Amino acid sequence: MEEDFRKGEECPHLLDLIPNERDWMVKEVGGGGKGFGVIEEKKLELRLGLPGSEDWPAVMGKQEEHSVESALSLGHYKLCKTSGINPSSVGAKRGFFDTVESKTEVFQQQQQQHPGFLQLQAKGKDLSPKTNGRAEQQSLERKACGSSVAHGSAAAPSRNAAGANNSSQTSRTATTPVVGWPPIRSFRRNLASTSKPSLESENGGLETAIKPENGGKGLFVKINMDGIPIGRKVDLKAYDSYEKLPLAVNELFQGLLAAQRDPLAAGNQKNPEEKPAITGLLDGNGEYTLVYEDDEGDKMLVGDVPWDMFVSMAKRLRVLKSSELSASSLLQLGAVTRKRTAAEC
Amino acid sequence: MTYFPEEVVEHIFDFLESHRHRNTVSTVCKAWYRVERLSRRSVFVGNCYAVRPERVVVRFPGVRSLSVKGKPHFADFNLVPHDWGGFALPWIEAFARGCPGLEELRLKRMVVSDESLELLARSFPNFKVLVLVSCEGFSTDGLAAIATHCRVLRELDLQENEVEDRGPQWLSCFPDSCTSLVSLNFACLKGDVNAGALERLVARCPNIRTLRLNRAVSVDSLSKILARAPHLVDLGTGSFTMDHRAEAYHRLMNNFTKCKSLKSLSGFWDASPRCLPAVYPICRNLTGLNLSYAPAIQGADLIKLIRLCLKLQRLWVLDCIGDKGLAVVASTCKELQELRVFPSDVCGAGTAVVTEEGLVAISSGCPKLNSLLYFCHQMTNAALITIAKNCPHFTRFRLCILDPGKPDPVTNQPLDEGFGAIVQSCKDLRRLSLSGLLTDQVFLYIGMYAECLEMLSIAFAGDSDKGMMYVLNGCKNMRKLEIRDSPFGDAALLEDVGKYETMRSLWMSSCDITLRGCKTLAAKMPRLNVEVINERDESDEMEENPSDLHRVEKMYVYRTVAGPRNDAPDFVWTL
Numbered sequence: 001m002e003e004d005f006r007k008g009e010e011c012p013h014l015l016d017l018i019p020n021e022r023d024w025m026v027k028e029v030g031g032g033g034k035g036f037g038v039i040e041e042k043k044l045e046l047r048l049g050l051p052g053s054e055d056w057p058a059v060m061g062k063q064e065e066h067s068v069e070s071a072l073s074l075g076h077y078k079l080c081k082t083s084g085i086n087p088s089s090v091g092a093k094r095g096f097f098d099t100v101e102s103k104t105e106v107f108q109q110q111q112q113q114h115p116g117f118l119q120l121q122a123k124g125k126d127l128s129p130k131t132n133g134r135a136e137q138q139s140l141e142r143k144a145c146g147s148s149v150a151h152g153s154a155a156a157p158s159r160n161a162a163g164a165n166n167s168s169q170t171s172r173t174a175t176t177p178v179v180g181w182p183p184i185r186s187f188r189r190n191l192a193s194t195s196k197p198s199l200e201s202e203n204g205g206l207e208t209a210i211k212p213e214n215g216g217k218g219l220f221v222k223i224n225m226d227g228i229p230i231g232r233k234v235d236l237k238a239y240d241s242y243e244k245l246p247l248a249v250n251e252l253f254q255g256l257l258a259a260q261r262d263p264l265a266a267g268n269q270k271n272p273e274e275k276p277a278i279t280g281l282l283d284g285n286g287e288y289t290l291v292y293e294d295d296e297g298d299k300m301l302v303g304d305v306p307w308d309m310f311v312s313m314a315k316r317l318r319v320l321k322s323s324e325l326s327a328s329s330l331l332q333l334g335a336v337t338r339k340r341t342a343a344e345c
Numbered sequence: 346m347t348y349f350p351e352e353v354v355e356h357i358f359d360f361l362e363s364h365r366h367r368n369t370v371s372t373v374c375k376a377w378y379r380v381e382r383l384s385r386r387s388v389f390v391g392n393c394y395a396v397r398p399e400r401v402v403v404r405f406p407g408v409r410s411l412s413v414k415g416k417p418h419f420a421d422f423n424l425v426p427h428d429w430g431g432f433a434l435p436w437i438e439a440f441a442r443g444c445p446g447l448e449e450l451r452l453k454r455m456v457v458s459d460e461s462l463e464l465l466a467r468s469f470p471n472f473k474v475l476v477l478v479s480c481e482g483f484s485t486d487g488l489a490a491i492a493t494h495c496r497v498l499r500e501l502d503l504q505e506n507e508v509e510d511r512g513p514q515w516l517s518c519f520p521d522s523c524t525s526l527v528s529l530n531f532a533c534l535k536g537d538v539n540a541g542a543l544e545r546l547v548a549r550c551p552n553i554r555t556l557r558l559n560r561a562v563s564v565d566s567l568s569k570i571l572a573r574a575p576h577l578v579d580l581g582t583g584s585f586t587m588d589h590r591a592e593a594y595h596r597l598m599n600n601f602t603k604c605k606s607l608k609s610l611s612g613f614w615d616a617s618p619r620c621l622p623a624v625y626p627i628c629r630n631l632t633g634l635n636l637s638y639a640p641a642i643q644g645a646d647l648i649k650l651i652r653l654c655l656k657l658q659r660l661w662v663l664d665c666i667g668d669k670g671l672a673v674v675a676s677t678c679k680e681l682q683e684l685r686v687f688p689s690d691v692c693g694a695g696t697a698v699v700t701e702e703g704l705v706a707i708s709s710g711c712p713k714l715n716s717l718l719y720f721c722h723q724m725t726n727a728a729l730i731t732i733a734k735n736c737p738h739f740t741r742f743r744l745c746i747l748d749p750g751k752p753d754p755v756t757n758q759p760l761d762e763g764f765g766a767i768v769q770s771c772k773d774l775r776r777l778s779l780s781g782l783l784t785d786q787v788f789l790y791i792g793m794y795a796e797c798l799e800m801l802s803i804a805f806a807g808d809s810d811k812g813m814m815y816v817l818n819g820c821k822n823m824r825k826l827e828i829r830d831s832p833f834g835d836a837a838l839l840e841d842v843g844k845y846e847t848m849r850s851l852w853m854s855s856c857d858i859t860l861r862g863c864k865t866l867a868a869k870m871p872r873l874n875v876e877v878i879n880e881r882d883e884s885d886e887m888e889e890n891p892s893d894l895h896r897v898e899k900m901y902v903y904r905t906v907a908g909p910r911n912d913a914p915d916f917v918w919t920l
Contacts (some may be wrong), residue, residue: 009673010651040363041880075887113781178749179423179424180419180422180423180424180829181422181749181800181802181804182688182720182745183421184422184687184688184720184744185421185479185505185777187505188425188637188688191638191640191689238640238690240617240641
């Protein structure tokens with residue numbers, strides 16, 4: 001380690017020798033004379049100890065960037081560290097020594113808890129950054145390392161490391177709203193739904209009120225598909241034309257439809273292309289057709305009126321089987337035709 | 346060195362730019378302390394409650410630039426009650442009294458009232474720079490005061506603040522004599538602005554280089570502004586919606602062409618894909634691009650735009666760029682240093698998404714990448730290991746897998762190995778955010794390898810107290826630790842109480858710590874403020890004498906020399 005020290009700098013500058021962490025010690029001590037004096041003396045005390053201490057090599061070693069050396073120095077440095085000395089800076093030392101001197105129990109506890117840590121150190125050296133290593137080998141080694149730690153440390157819970165089925169860790173369903181998750185600012189949550197500048201400002205921008213996801217100005221309408229018991233919601237304000245809507249409908253129901261048809265394939269999320277897409281929703285050519293209900297409860301074909309008018313009128317959407325549309329209630333079709341001609345007038 | 350006259354020492358200190366270096370030299374001896382404090386021009390206070398404003402003024406009477414931060418970071422995600430604190434007024438008052446030469450003020454996550462802004466505007470005749478980031482509590486009236494009274498204002502930078510709109514007249518308050526503006530950012534304002542006043546203001550400020558407009562500014566206005574300010578370096582467009590066939594569009598494109606210095610673009614509110622080509626002429630020189638407010642621009646159009654941005658260093662996009670789009674970024678933007686991919690659809694009915702593939706592509710195409718914020722639907726260990734190998738220079742690595750606690754979908758394993766590879770490879774890593782299924786193992790790795798780590802965000806991770814202990818024992822440079830929804834309890838909290846005096850702050854919410862644990866910590870460490878935050882909707886039992894075994898929902902611990910704060914609301918107990 002001494003070699004590293006000499007290699008690093010020709011003449012260590014005073015400032016470099018003074019580790020510059022732990023600034024809080026200095027910064028927050030305001031003009032209070034008494035408090036300051038005490039701290040200053042302690043700093044002077046410690047400073048006298050520094051240059052010759054064993055920790056300097058570790059500090060200088062830290063500043064080297066050689067990956068090979070760092071493997072070795074990492075090992076050495078870590079051993080230094082786990083023996084209880086925190087070598088990085090004056091202030092920390094003081095803080096740590098305080099802790100050590102007055103709380104030796106805590107220190108000893110740390111020692112006891114470290115056997116697993118140290119074990120890993122030995123392995124850690126071997127695992128040192130293989131910049132041209134293979135990813136799998138690294139991960140295999142780490143796994144071996146991980147499981148040995150699991151065996152080695154005293155009270156490792158059995159679901160450590162290799163556990164895949166931690167019951168308390170099972171992923172939540174995407175639909176469960178969690179406060180503050182995902183961690184994005186409020187104004188980003190509402191972006192997709194506040195896509196027009198004329199929208200009033202109260203909800204469209206930043207919010208500090210604690211609201212879960214859907215606090216914005218979106219126009220969410222229910223959408224149900226024939227044969228699917230689960231209904232969804234779609235935000236009409238997120239789209240500006242009829243182009244995107246069928247795509248969104250496809251996204252919402254493709255998975256569910258495939259699951260209905262083949263329940264065994266349901267968990268497989270990796271190949272969306274394998275699921276048949278729902279197409280032709282608007283042109284009457286597809287297996288399904290998109291209709292909407294307006295505020296009078298009438299069912300209408302989607303696509304007949306200008307988009308903005310549609311958004312203002314649609315209260316609910318349905319994805320109907322095209323075959324059933326033509327067979328079922330001519331009255332509905334009649335209503336559709338009437339309304340269509342009315343719009344054209 | 347102490348035999349040098351003070352002026353010489355002071356001159357030497359001038360070369361110390363970082364706060365830490367200056368803090369350090371001030372501890373060498375009394376003479377240096379004195380020289381340093383009198384010559385200090387810039388002070389950074391990372392936690393407004395760590396020290397009293399009066400103290401700062403007394404110690405550094407010559408300060409010209411002050412930066413203060415208030416609320417804990419998780420306040421951004423609504424985890425901190427609205428009126429928790431972080432008031433700017435005491436700071437402005439103290440400086441108004443003791444340091445009238447103040448020229449620059451930068452506040453982050455603080456509550457700034459109109460009253461404080463008025464006081465600010467009237468108290469500092471030389472005031473030049475006001476930067477407010479993620480603040481709240483003020484209205485456009487406060488801005489009007491700033492505009493009216495700050496005669497030599499150079500920068501007014503409002504980033505992501507919550508501002509009450511009281512009308513557009515604030516902009517007209519800049520007097521005709523105001524010609525000094527270099528930077529004006531009001532993108533976060535929700536209300537209208539007076540287009541004419543804006544255009545005239547820009548026209549009379551020849552040095553204006555940064556201009557970020559809000560959504561209310563029309564394309565027409567933008568066009569005129571560009572014509573008057575072709576030397577702009579950083580532009581945030583207003584509402585970017587127009588008929589691409591119209592005259593206005595061509596005029597805009599023409600004006601963009603004249604802006605030879607433009608390096609950074611943002612805004613694009615309501616932009617539709619057909620309007621994007623207006624900016625094609627300047628893409629070649631762009632180093633910064635923020636399209637994260639434009640959900641209507643999907644993958645294909647993003648790709649067309651990005652293919653032209655060869656010099657891009659900073660890119661913020663929505664995840665509708667898709668993995669394919671990120672592959673294009675990887676092959677085009679070789680200078681990329683910072684990437685942020687935000688989720689475009691938080692509610693579920695998604696279009697394109699990004700997965701680990703996009704990030705792997707980026708890592709292999711953009712070796713200079715050092716800062717990442719990535720929201721995705723899934724991540725694998727193999728991908729993270731590859732990314733770690735490709736990009737060893739990360740200083741900021743924030744990964745958010747949208748589904749909390751989700752494992753590697755290929756192997757069904759936790760992501761410990763992947764994140765372990767990141768911390769081992771990225772030796773300069775200062776900031777890390779974890780997500781996905783994680784056990785105590787990942788914290789062992791972090792404690793072992795993440796030597797430079799200063800800020801760590803943990804959510805839904807870990808199995809036991811050991812996880813937190815590994816981090817506290819290992820990361821000697823840790824400054825800010827924030828944890829939510831993880832099974833760490835009193836044993837971890839009390840493992841090394843001295844550690845918290847070496848850190849700025851610790852946040853724990855929805856963990857397993859109890860009132861007893863918090864009280865013990867407070868009793869052992871008088872120089873920490875241990876705040877327990879109890880919100881109203883707890884049961885009444887809480888209001889009386891809650892038992893020590895009661896689980897604490899939210900705790901915020903920070904070192905301080907100011908003692909318990911005197912502005913804490915009822916629901917915050919400082920133990």
